Amino acid sequence: MTITFVVNRRSRTLDVPPLARLLDVLRGPLGLTGTKEGCGEGECGSCTVLLDGVPVNACLVVAGQCDGRTVLTVEGLGTENGLSGLQDAFVNEGGAQCGICTPGILMAAHALLAANPRPDESEIRESIAGNVCRCTGYQRIVESIRNAAKGQASREPG
């Protein structure tokens, strides 16, 4: 079936099997391999992308349901000139270790900060509760998101 949807601010029209996983459409025909497959059953959050601004597991979304929708992946966070403030905070704070979970966590955290620019720690932790990391112990990740929120606040016009 033919679907038209917006991926990282660019309209894309593709002919795909209707029940292909969004994850496979992103990584295959669209070449967006920043979105990672972890468990493939909605448990680990590695394949988190934003669908109409809300975090979803791309392994559980079918292509046929994406027609007319808007998708943001980790490739859409920064610009050609550099990383987003959130990504910078992960670099500076050591929020990534092996890196497989990182794109998904960035997307979940990006959605949090878009809706809630000054989250407290429990809100940060709840926002990434669907993202499993087996390296960091989460503390550096939480710090990265907290610092990104602070940086975001300091850039706002006073």
Add this chain to the structure above:
Amino acid sequence: MNPAEVALYPFERPSTLAALCRTLSARAGRKEKTVLLAGGTDWIVERSLVPPEESGDLPLVLDVSRLPEMRGIHVVKERAEIGAAATFLEIRRDPVLSRRAPVLTAMAREVGAIQIQARGTLGGNLATASPAADGAAALMALDADVVLASAHGERRVPMTRFFTGYRATRRAEDEAIVRVEFALPRAGAHQAWRKVGTRAAQAISKVALAAVIELDGGRGVRAGFGMASVAPVTVSLPTVRALGLAASLSSVSDDELDAATRRDIAPIDDLRSTAAYRAHVASALVKNFFQELRTSAAP
């Protein structure tokens, strides 16, 4: 089946409920299988567990996730109507529900992490009919009706009668779950959601309790319960409910609550927990809720 095989299922997106019902009716008449797909948080995961189907026998997948008649949350004359395809995230963020049906808000917040909340629906929760369905437990406590639609019109089934056995419901092959409805508990009603699992997010319940009681002078005038993961179906704890409607709540003893809970559940050992632990936790959750009630009702 692997994802590449699942990708090839036939797929349609009916644009109205009437069109959906016509397709369901025609296919049921020909004994053809049809799947109604909303968020896919159960069905897609389960595909990897089923063997490949004969290609001539693939079910037709009908996308109901954007069907207008199944969307939205409305309150009409003190009655809440929640579309079967409204997501847990939409339920969680609804201001009227959070004020008047916090048991539902709390359930939606803990049913899974945000990625699951954003996709999962009450309609899917009811149709899948898992004994661990958090949504079903909360709807039982609210004494909700399930509204089913077919080419012949609508009918409603009370939540307490909706499940007929393990993963079996009263929904017929030619019917779709369109919405659930319940009378909003009055302001100040006691509502509780207690989920016991391996961790706070993204865990399936070992035991979950939903409870709603309206008190009038120390006596329960409306009582509803729902418990998940303690029987082949989500259960409404009828014996406990009768105690909740007792003339004086302060006269209900812990021994009576223990006996009532034991009578209402049939827990088993499985990969998530044991029957003995579930029975213990079920009793403790019920007693805790009644203790809170007695404390709040005390002069």
